[in-house]
Amino acid sequence: xxxxxxxxxxxxxxxxxxxxxxxxxxxxxxxxxxxxxxxxxxxxxxxxxxxxxxxxxxxxxxxxxxxxxxxxxxxxxxxxxxxxxxxxxxxxxxxxxxxxxxxxxxxxxxxxxxxxxxxxxxxxxxxxxxxxxxxxxxxxxxxxxxxxxxxxxxxxxxxxxxxxxxxxxxxxxxxxxxxxxxxxxxxxxxxxxxxxxxxxxxxxxxxxxxxxxxxxxxxxxxxxxxxxxxxxxxxxxxxxxxxxxxxxxxxxxxxxxxxxxxxxxxxxxxxxxxxxxxxxxxxxxxxxxxxxxxxxxxxxxxxxxxxxxxxxxxxxxxxxxxxxxxxxxxxxxxxxxxxxxxxxxxxxxxxxxxxx
Numbered sequence: 001x002x003x004x005x006x007x008x009x010x011x012x013x014x015x016x017x018x019x020x021x022x023x024x025x026x027x028x029x030x031x032x033x034x035x036x037x038x039x040x041x042x043x044x045x046x047x048x049x050x051x052x053x054x055x056x057x058x059x060x061x062x063x064x065x066x067x068x069x070x071x072x073x074x075x076x077x078x079x080x081x082x083x084x085x086x087x088x089x090x091x092x093x094x095x096x097x098x099x100x101x102x103x104x105x106x107x108x109x110x111x112x113x114x115x116x117x118x119x120x121x122x123x124x125x126x127x128x129x130x131x132x133x134x135x136x137x138x139x140x141x142x143x144x145x146x147x148x149x150x151x152x153x154x155x156x157x158x159x160x161x162x163x164x165x166x167x168x169x170x171x172x173x174x175x176x177x178x179x180x181x182x183x184x185x186x187x188x189x190x191x192x193x194x195x196x197x198x199x200x201x202x203x204x205x206x207x208x209x210x211x212x213x214x215x216x217x218x219x220x221x222x223x224x225x226x227x228x229x230x231x232x233x234x235x236x237x238x239x240x241x242x243x244x245x246x247x248x249x250x251x252x253x254x255x256x257x258x259x260x261x262x263x264x265x266x267x268x269x270x271x272x273x274x275x276x277x278x279x280x281x282x283x284x285x286x287x288x289x290x291x292x293x294x295x296x297x298x299x300x301x302x303x304x305x306x307x308x309x310x311x312x313x314x315x316x317x318x319x320x321x322x323x324x325x326x327x328x329x330x331x332x333x334x335x336x337x338x339x340x341x342x343x344x345x346x347x348x349x350x351x352x353x354x355x356x
Contacts, residue, residue: 005147007118010079011127012143017048020163022083022122026051026058028066028105031077035353038248038275044350046312047073058082058097067104072344074354076112080105080119087128087137090121095130102131166319168291171222178219179226179292186230187295199231200255203241206285207252225289229296232289238303238333239266245282245307246349248275270348279311287320298327302334309337310347317341 014029015021027050033043049069051062070078082098084090090098102119109117119131128137170176189195206228209221231237239262240254247269250257257265286304290297305320318341324334345351 007079007116008120008127008129008138009143009146010118011081011120011122011140012146014079014081017045018050018163021161022050022081024053024085025083026053026062026066026101027081027083028069029079029081030070030073030075031079032073032075035273035350037273039277042276044273044312044354047075058094058101060100063097063101063104066101067108070105071108071110074110075108076110076115078105078109078117080117082119082121082130084121084123087121087123087126090128090130095121098130099132166316168287168323170293171291175218175222176292176294178222179229180294182223182226183230183292183294183296186227187233191234196234196236197255199227199234199237200240200253202227202231203237204252204254206289207244207282222292225292226294229289229292229294229300232286232296232299232303238299241282241286242266242303242306243269245279246274246310247272248278271352272349273353274310274349276311279307283307283311298324298331298334301327302331302337305337305341306333309341310349312347312350314341314344314346 010029010031014027017029018027028048030047031045033045035044036042037044047069049066051065053062066080069075080098080102082090098119098121102117105119106117109115117131118129118133120127121130122140125141126137126139128135171179186199189198202224206224232241236259237254240257243257243262243266244250244252244254247265250265283304286300286307290300290304301320301324305317305324308314308317308320317337321334321337321341324331325338328334
């Protein structure tokens with residue numbers, strides 16, 4: 001856990017949270033820490049909202065949206081940062097608009113003895129506080145020596161220079177052909193208990209592969225992903241994969257999870273914190289499977305969207321679910337999740353553990 005000793009140290013933290021160095025974005029970084037994940041070490045901090053915009057485009061819609069997020073999540077401590085090309089841009093009308101964002105968010109802030117809201121404008125070299133408390137332009141290098149920066153470097157965190165692409169790159173055609181052939185064979189198999197057990201065994205094998213399942217033999221891996229992609233069309237298989245992602249107590253082989261146990265454990269998981277590292281590993285596996293573009297791609301994307309939602313990354317959840325719905329407009333899980341993420345609903349375990 002990283003300790004912040006002043007609001008401006010959040011400027012060190014933001015690139016590590018979002019994964020890249022923002023350039024022309026408005027960022028809300030909630031600093032409330034209410035729960036930890038099942039590993040006992042990941043504090044669920046947030047919300048974190050990134051809005052692409054230029055300094056001159058910050059306006060009423062941004063202010064209203066940020067205030068709604070602050071109020072909805074009962075934020076008590078937060079920092080708002082406008083990243084721009086040059087601090088000289090944040091003058092006059094632009095500065096007033098950013099101050100308006102701050103004022104509306106402050107009104108929505110939940111009362112707390114240690115609550116606070118600070119707002120900054122940042123360019124490539126400097127920062128300035130823009131909420132009326134201080135107007136001195138300072139160098140970002142001042143923050144390089146703070147303890148938070150040292151801890152992040154020690155942990156090996158290194159933000160990218162550009163935002164990572166949320167797209168799933170398609171595999172080379174030869175690998176897709178190998179996956180397609182295996183997917184077609186899996187599709188023709190009868191849906192018997194033995195066939196389902198074989199499908200789950202393929203999933204178990206893929207879960208056991210390191211680095212999101214990328215062994216040296218690419219063609220063998222492609223065929224395995226083809227089998228799993230087709231298997232995910234079967235809700236009995238898909239739901240066991242989702243259970244493995246959200247319930248840290250579930251272990252492989254997944255064939256050992258009976259039908260009654262499956263539904264009871266899915267229901268029970270709604271009130272328990274997941275293991276975020278495990279969820280991310282399963283998401284990586286599902287997105288790897290989807291990259292072969294074979295039968296079951298929509299199921300892999302929808303399942304990845306579900307787990308993105310469960311890990312509270314709703315923007316990525318929405319993207320994956322929309323991709324699934326474009327491939328199969330009638331897929332039930334995609335329809336359900338579209339309604340959920342469009343309404344801003346958070347995963348039930350998060351809502352339960354942060355209530356009150």
